[in-house]
Amino acid sequence: MAEQILILDFGSQYTQLIARRVRELDVYCEIHPYNKIPEITSDIKGIILSGSPCSVRDEGAPDLDLDQFRGKLPVLGVCYGSQLLAQKYGGDVTPSEIREYGRANLTHLDLHEDLLKEMTHGSQVWMSHGDTIKTLPGNFKVIASTPSVEVAAFKVEGEETFGIQFHPEVTHSTEGKNLLRNFVVHICGCPQDWTSDIFIDATVSDLKEKIGDDKVVMGLSGGVDSSVAATLIDRAIGDNLTCVFVDNGLLRKNEYEEVLDSYKHMGLNVIGVDSKQRFYDALLGLSDPEEKRKAIGKTFIEVFDDEAHKIEGVKWLGQGTIYPDVIESVSVNGPSATIKSHHNVGGLPDFMKLKVVEPLNTLFKDGVREVGRALEIPENIIGRHPFPGPGLAIRILGDITPEKVATLQEVDHIFIKGLKDNGLYDDVWQAGAVLLPIQSVGVMGDERTYERVVALRAVTSVDGMTADWVHLPYEFLGNISNEIINKVKGVNRVVYDISSKPPATIEWE
Structure with a gap:
């Protein structure tokens, strides 16, 4: 220690x-x-x-x-x-x-x-x-x-x-x-020797000792936490790690194919699973944010369990749990009020008889990124904005349909690509678009329209606990709004969210 x-x-x-x-x-x-x-x-x-x-x-x-x-x-x-x-x-x-x-x-x-x-x-x-x-x-x-x-x-x-x-x-x-x-x-006389390289060496050594010749299965999200955790486990046990990347139909445009390709170039043993329809069926008719989160979580576990059973001899589940998750699961004065549910640290359903390994559970997000760079993980993964576990389901207010997902994917793609093309992406901690459950009157080509409204959201933060809205240039916002309205069928109005956290949350649901 x-x-x-x-x-x-x-x-x-x-x-x-x-x-x-x-x-x-x-x-x-x-x-x-x-x-x-x-x-x-x-x-x-x-x-x-x-x-x-x-x-x-x-x-x-x-x-x-x-x-x-x-x-x-x-x-x-x-x-x-x-x-x-x-x-x-x-x-x-x-x-x-x-x-x-x-x-x-x-x-x-x-x-x-x-x-x-x-x-x-x-x-x-x-x-x-x-x-x-x-x-x-x-x-x-x-x-x-x-x-x-x-x-x-x-x-x-x-x-x-x-x-x-x-x-x-x-x-x-x-x-x-x-x-x-x-x-x-x-x-106190503490040596300043707790560096990324020391962490990697110690963690890989501990993983080898803990896991031995056992097999590990791990779900990947495309984000920095799960990617860094998987890379550390891979260094320790190689092909005894099987990663599963699930397309839940709620990812960003082209994300499934692009992320799967990135992982394969990293040398990880990855299985891609197309489960879009299974998730859409589970979400059918649900509008309440908590019900949507629970349905997605339950379906993820079912899909993941199905895939884990296809791998003979799996005894461990790898997770990308980081230190804030651990801290927040132990309240100073008893259970805190539920703002919104997220994964239960170290928790698994009874039917999944797997031991949990969490190689990042002593690191903050910035520490995870430092370790990722030391591991030479591609910058497009290390610098990727946080993305919610339930995906676009909590950026579509109201019920979920494949048509709504497709609409929001197009809006989100234009916004994120615009941030990257204009050199703004790395100045923003998290950005995305929200499809609102309202319609507004508009005019297109001398005709009256009554179509959807989308909200754009961009915040700066250190760890997501507090956040300020980003003062994006008016010219940029104007250009993005025009592009969305002109290119995305069914959208005729774009608004920009200028709320900070607190009192608002980063996501709308």
Whole structure:
């Protein structure tokens, strides 16, 4: 096991971002709920306490016994984590007189402290808190302040325990990476050796040991996660891996043929399965998004199970599960509200008697892409926009018919090709088109039309947890709209979605 930093999650929206920033330093880290702490082994070199939407003053607020590691390992409390440290040892945390949200500047910095080395006076940081540490316990000392917050950072004298009121993990904290490097590398002593090449070597070795001479079957989607996972398993066991790529009739235009061709050029052992009609039959008459997702998921499993039974001696199922899937399946405060269903991490129906292997379940999406490039997977797969598992079914609002799919495929093709031809594709994290369940009046060739409306969607994001709509050039949008209306029969109006996530989601369903 690599030496690592343990991040204890109190429910902050930024916890995954802390982990990603630590990983960017080539240091391994794991996130665990504050109430499900793993055994503190010698591999753990330091602990970060995350922020939280709660107040330490609330009844039933997240709490834990800090004495189990305080003074024994370096500890960094971030926002809520810092307030918890202060309150539990005799400090006073009160509601802020001036609630600090957004940018602030550190007007006092003790640059002799290891945590703050190479930072500068006036350094911009990002605040997000409604409480303030009013007084510190006797052996705690202030090491940084802002004009309105005296205790912006503190250190416990005689031990490597620190608290900061700001968020170093967000890009608005301009020297936040310096602070995290100081803590993780210099104070905790973690080696910066968790690289893509090391990950590949260790993972392939582990897969060889775990799987041995067994056979593995894996479903491919054409996306980066399943492609990278399959390539790692292929390196470990070669032809004992069989990949299945299913045409569910809900892929993008020509995607089935193009992706199948890409996989074969990568040397993967791939079976293509045309199951379009089977999926259309399962979706017949369904309009509710959750019902559509469940019908598609159920049919995928049935098709996949049929194909797996054709391969003699299969004992494992390969999956492209990544770290955010794992984290989000373990809630800090019990099950979260269902926004929309997705695969159950490590879960399989009872009738599929297969063990699960998930070689990417410690990586974030950007880490997966780095590993993919190190594996020399084609860039058209590595740089491919995320595409929803249910495909175009959740971009067609209402019931699904082959005719609607064909219409949306043409619209989507024009939009995505336009982004690529105009050098905009790589500036966008995800893009697609949505077929709306409404019709609008139009005029074509002096005749009245009453035809379909499509919405175009393009967002920027890091990991899909939040997203902003892309300010695509008006001229580009105008040209794409004209091309869609002129070339796609049955569409006479194009709109552009300018909603961010939150409050909207990236997909419409």
